[in-house]
Amino acid sequence: MDYQLLFTRFQADAAHTRWPQQRQLHECLRSAIRQGTLASGTRLLASRALALELGVSRNTVLYAYDQLATEGFVLPARRGTVVASLAAVQIPKAAAPALRSGLSRRSQGMPTLPGSEMSVAFAPGVPALGSFPITLWRRLLDRAWRALQPAQLNYADPAGELALRTAIADHLRVARGALVDSGQVFITDGTQSSLDLVARAFADPGDKVWMENPGYQGALAAFRGAQLKPIGIAVDEEGLAPLASDWLRHRPKLIYVTPSHQYPVGSVLSLERRMALIAQARNAAALIIEDDYDSEFRHDGPPLSCMQGLAGDAPVLYLGTFSKTMFPALRVGFVVVPAALAEPLTALLARAAPRGRTADQLALAEFMRSGHFSLHLRRMRRLYRQRRDALVAALQQLGDVATVHGGSAGMHLALRLHDPQADDEAMSARLMQRGIMAPALSLHAVGARHQPWRGFLLGYAQVPAETMEALVATLAAVVRGGR
Structure with missing residues (x-):
């Protein structure tokens, strides 16, 4: 067995380059044993000889051997350290596809929920995070932790x-x-x-x-x-x-x-x-x-x-x-x-x-x-009202093809297209390519019954008022068939 070649190939993997040398050697030998490269019954080199061949300290080799023995991969013998007889048990490759498709049938039909990437305009449900009093919150958290008992x-x-x-x-x-x-x-x-x-x-x-x-x-x-x-x-x-x-x-x-x-x-x-x-x-x-x-x-x-x-x-x-x-x-x-x-x-x-x-x-x-919560709510109401007003004003340029719904409250409104056959899904995809998230209303259908809403869900809480005009211009170009 060319231990030098085995160790060099293992070290060439970028995933291992930051590991300490002791761990590198341990993982290298364990991998070789699990794959059968070091077969059951193989007697490993003496610690001094392996250290000399690899150019590492003897303590590095002793650490690797001790770890392998603890895990059951090698056994001490009269003539040195021997690979255990059951060490090369491998998982059949045929089992891998079953694991990849192993979700339950009921889970495979679940709708996709929004994730942390929803920080662009007009992602729904995202508050104005930059306006949250984070310094005050840190202070309250610190106070709470200091007061905790074991x-x-x-x-x-x-x-x-x-x-x-x-x-x-x-x-x-x-x-x-x-x-x-x-x-x-x-x-x-x-x-x-x-x-x-x-x-x-x-x-x-x-x-x-x-x-x-x-x-x-x-x-x-x-x-x-x-x-x-x-x-x-x-x-x-x-x-x-x-x-x-x-x-x-x-x-x-x-x-x-x-x-x-x-x-x-x-x-x-x-x-x-x-x-x-x-x-x-x-x-x-x-x-x-x-x-x-x-x-x-x-x-x-x-x-x-x-x-x-x-x-x-x-x-x-x-x-x-x-x-x-x-x-x-x-x-x-x-x-x-x-x-x-x-x-x-x-x-x-x-x-x-x-x-x-x-x-x-x-x-x-x-x-x-x-009282900080009530104060924060009042500030956010003012901010969101300003942003709602700016968005509604900008959407007037689409008044001949769409109607605004639901702007009286919350952090989003709906833009309903007058054409009941409009392909809002395709439009939504084109908008996403331009950096605008505007989920299609048709994607929110529930059950087998037809729902006549076609258009977009527009969240405005995190969108500065001064950017609304340009964003809606992009939206309008897509709605009117622009590319």
Whole structure:
């Protein structure tokens, strides 16, 4: 065996060049043994001889031999170190394709969710991160960590830190008209985590869940993952519009809505429809999932009251998140459940979902209690209103071919094309090539029913007002067939 050639070839791999020499030799010999290059029963060179041949220190060789012996690849023998008889067991190459296609059938049809690359105009759901008071946040985090006791490094209350749950309940009562106390609030890792939780906790595989059509693809992913059956219900200018036949033919267990600012088209569910939906859900023994994802940003008038607070016994699971009001990487959301469901959900989480990130939650609770959260919201409302106004003004150049919807609230609006046959997917792809993310409304279809919305979802929260005119000019050129 030419150990010098073996070691030189191994070192030539760029992936190994930064490793210490001791590790390089150990990994080189282990790889050769696993591949059968050093066969079972082979007696390795004595440590002094191998060190001399490779030009390394004897300690380097001794380290490699000791590690191989610890891992069972070599055995000490009377005449030196010998490769173990079972060391060259290899995984058959035929197994690799099975691993690459090993996802479950239900997971392979999941919609793709937005990722960290969504920082360009007009990526939806991205707040103005440069305007977040990060220095203040660092200070609150540091204070929270300094105050932690050793016992708080253990798993925490599965419902979340009481201080944060109390701060959230206090805020929701004042700002959203919710009927809630801290015992009904459960902290999650964000809206997607909340959706996964309620889908699995309050429905069984095969149960029907109503969704707005077009609707939020993240919710669709959660419901499919829980093996529920999504039913798309049409959306118009007043929000979800179920037919009498829907209640008879597709009796739901869960009803998912975004009533304060429908995602993606931006319509607001009217009070009449809210009250009717609550009454009908109660009669059907269904639960309404109210996703209030960006309701804090109401541009034309005060924020609307949430559905959860419209009736004391409303069968509503209220979902909120700090990814829009604070920043996405915080990964904190919450679920508010009816009082009657708080105890069983607490018992379920105690068995299945230990919580952590105590310092983050305590810092957020202090951010809310101290008034910084309310101040930050006021600043963002002003900023987002300015950017909304600039975008709406720029979109006037498309008034003959498209209509703006949903600009009264939130961080995005919908641009609906007048042509119902428009290929918004192709246009969206061309815009992405020009550095503009404008997701096609047709891609938000839910279920087999036709949805007539064609156009784009335009997020404006992270887009400076002075850039809107040029960006919309690019959008207009693509819409009108320009290249």
